[in-house]
Amino acid sequence: MSIRLTTRRLGEILIERDKLTADQVQTALKSRLDSRERLGQTVVRLGLMTEADVVAILGEQFQLPIATADRLAQADREAVQLIPEPIAREAMLLALSREGDVLEVAVGDPLDVLSLDHLRALTGCTIKAWIARPTEVKEAIDTFYSELRATEHLGEILDKIDLTAGSDEEQDVDLATLRQQVEDAPVVRLVNLMIAEAIDQRASDIHVEPARERVTVRFRIDGVLHEVMKPPKHLQMAMVSRIKVLADLDIAIRLLPQDGRLTVHLPDREVDLRVSTLPTSHGEKVVMRLFDKGAFERQVANLGLEGHTLDAFRRIIREPYGMILISGPTGSGKTTTLYSALNDIKTVHRNLVTVEDPIEYHIDAVSQVHANSKVGMTFARALRAILRQDPDVIMVGEIRDAETADIAVKSALTGHLVFSTVHANDAPGTLTRLIDMGIPRYLVGSAMSMVMAQRLVRRICERCKEPYTPAPEALAAMGDDEALLRGATLMRGRGCMACKQTGYSGRVALFEVLELNRHVRRMVLDGLNEDEIKRQAIAEGFITLRKAGVRKALDGITTLDEVRMATLGDSD
Numbered sequence: 001m002s003i004r005l006t007t008r009r010l011g012e013i014l015i016e017r018d019k020l021t022a023d024q025v026q027t028a029l030k031s032r033l034d035s036r037e038r039l040g041q042t043v044v045r046l047g048l049m050t051e052a053d054v055v056a057i058l059g060e061q062f063q064l065p066i067a068t069a070d071r072l073a074q075a076d077r078e079a080v081q082l083i084p085e086p087i088a089r090e091a092m093l094l095a096l097s098r099e100g101d102v103l104e105v106a107v108g109d110p111l112d113v114l115s116l117d118h119l120r121a122l123t124g125c126t127i128k129a130w131i132a133r134p135t136e137v138k139e140a141i142d143t144f145y146s147e148l149r150a151t152e153h154l155g156e157i158l159d160k161i162d163l164t165a166g167s168d169e170e171q172d173v174d175l176a177t178l179r180q181q182v183e184d185a186p187v188v189r190l191v192n193l194m195i196a197e198a199i200d201q202r203a204s205d206i207h208v209e210p211a212r213e214r215v216t217v218r219f220r221i222d223g224v225l226h227e228v229m230k231p232p233k234h235l236q237m238a239m240v241s242r243i244k245v246l247a248d249l250d251i252a253i254r255l256l257p258q259d260g261r262l263t264v265h266l267p268d269r270e271v272d273l274r275v276s277t278l279p280t281s282h283g284e285k286v287v288m289r290l291f292d293k294g295a296f297e298r299q300v301a302n303l304g305l306e307g308h309t310l311d312a313f314r315r316i317i318r319e320p321y322g323m324i325l326i327s328g329p330t331g332s333g334k335t336t337t338l339y340s341a342l343n344d345i346k347t348v349h350r351n352l353v354t355v356e357d358p359i360e361y362h363i364d365a366v367s368q369v370h371a372n373s374k375v376g377m378t379f380a381r382a383l384r385a386i387l388r389q390d391p392d393v394i395m396v397g398e399i400r401d402a403e404t405a406d407i408a409v410k411s412a413l414t415g416h417l418v419f420s421t422v423h424a425n426d427a428p429g430t431l432t433r434l435i436d437m438g439i440p441r442y443l444v445g446s447a448m449s450m451v452m453a454q455r456l457v458r459r460i461c462e463r464c465k466e467p468y469t470p471a472p473e474a475l476a477a478m479g480d481d482e483a484l485l486r487g488a489t490l491m492r493g494r495g496c497m498a499c500k501q502t503g504y505s506g507r508v509a510l511f512e513v514l515e516l517n518r519h520v521r522r523m524v525l526d527g528l529n530e531d532e533i534k535r536q537a538i539a540e541g542f543i544t545l546r547k548a549g550v551r552k553a554l555d556g557i558t559t560l561d562e563v564r565m566a567t568l569g570d571s572d
Contacts, residue, residue, distance in 0.1 A: 067106040067130040072140040085145045091115035108134030143497045210283035247275035298340040304509040322449030323412035327424035334421040355382040356397035379404040396420040402437045412447040427453045427514040428530040445524040457562040458504035464496035479569040491556035510548045
């Protein structure tokens with residue numbers, strides 16, 4: 001084995017190098033939880049040293065190379081499989097690679113010689129040890145063995161499936177045979193595994209996409225699609241039909257789009273899946289959008305609003321009447337912002353009613369109405385009915401037509417607080433969007449209390465965040481904001497096991513908030529276009545989406561690439 005034993009103790013080395021005093025070492029020795037806890041573990045637990053410092057000294061003490069998080073992430077999966085998961089977890093070690101009869105292993109505890117002896121006997125290999133941070137070893141073990149289990153399960157499932165491949169031209173399907181196939185245990189397990197993996201990886205959408213030769217399954221995680229599996233082509237119809245059965249759709253209808261939903265019950269929460277099918281040239285494509293009911297605990301303070309914009313938003317949502325409109329593309333978090341506002345202001349003394357299509361999350365003490373055009377329950381019709389229900393606060397999921405816009409605006413003028421969303425590029429453009437729908441300028445100017453625009457950008461992974469100085473060409477791409485960024489040290493994600501080498505984990509919202517004060521109302525009434533309103537607002541301190549993104553980049557929350565992709569330059 002490659003560990004050089006030493007008679008020098010860690011405590012002596014720490015004192016010699018002025019890392020700790022003799023008293024601190026004695027205190028740590030007395031503070032051990034049990035006899036098996038190493039001194040290095042104790043001083044890290046007590047906050048006397050960082051894990052990285054302890055690992056660096058242990059590496060020198062035992063003359064071991066240090067395995068960084070990047071090195072752990074590059075571990076060879078075939079080598080990892082040589083060590084059973086229970087042994088890897090018990091001994092806190094991960095196989096990195098195998099060359100001939102030499103097995104390289106990362107260990108969190110170089111003093112656990114018994115485990116290394118056991119490993120040598122188990123594999124028949126000479127063990128070459130590396131030392132790594134115990135937390136990073138545990139994280140790598142969790143990631144690799146989770147992937148291996150999923151792959152193993154998928155392999156077992158595929159081995160047991162024996163379905164006859166049909167030609168693309170074949171239109172007549174034996175429904176009795178198809179119904180039998182979708183109830184077969186392997187197909188059921190395959191679809192269940194796909195959904196379980198999506199929930200585990202925090203995916204917002206699952207895409208099942210047919211191609212000429214294969215089927216591709218992709219997950220959208222933090223707004224970006226990632227390929228996760230490629231089942232054989234002959235499983236396509238059984239997989240799609242199984243999903244249809246779960247969502248209570250008709251498996252006999254394959255040439256028309258269908259919509260449905262299903263609920264996954266987990267031990268600690270429920271996840272709703274909205275299912276949509278679409279006929280394509282190679283078969284039906286299925287997209288499932290995931291809504292984790294247990295994950296919705298948003299508060300206004302946690303949305304990403306800051307400073308005076310947060311104060312203004314909190315003040316406006318507590319006004320007795322008026323209208324708050326949020327604009328942004330699909331999937332930019334508009335509904336989440338509105339739900340957070342409702343959550344913040346709901347009381348037993350106010351009647352809060354929403355009309356949505358569909359209802360994404362259920363909120364206690366709020367009456368939520370599902371707008372369903374198939375049965376004639378349009379947004380406009382639902383809104384008229386709600387006005388007869390003595391509401392104090394109304395949320396309209398989306399203003400899609402002139403009739404809904406007219407009712408919503410007039411509701412805000414008749415003593416109701418109205419929240420809604422609309423598709424527009426920015427906050428000033430939201431005002432002109434309503435005017436383009438035929439709402440008179442004087443009504444827009446009088447009814448509006450606040451207009452907002454928002455986008456979602458990926459958040460830098462906290463585990464692998466590192467500082468860097470952006471290249472001149474990256475700064476030049478930011479246009480007018482180059483001067484703000486010149487000379488600044490920004491942050492980016494190096495990529496690690498926790499973020500699956502992407503450098504990002506989670507998302508954060510960017511906001512621009514335009515409060516309709518007397519000056520802005522006058523500009524609307526005077527017929528100024530959105531560019532003129534925007535210029536005037538910027539002169540008075542209005543913070544645009546691009547500026548909000550640059551601030552988030554300077555604060556080390558997101559990257560310039562994310563800001564540039566999500567927002568337009570202020571001069572564009």
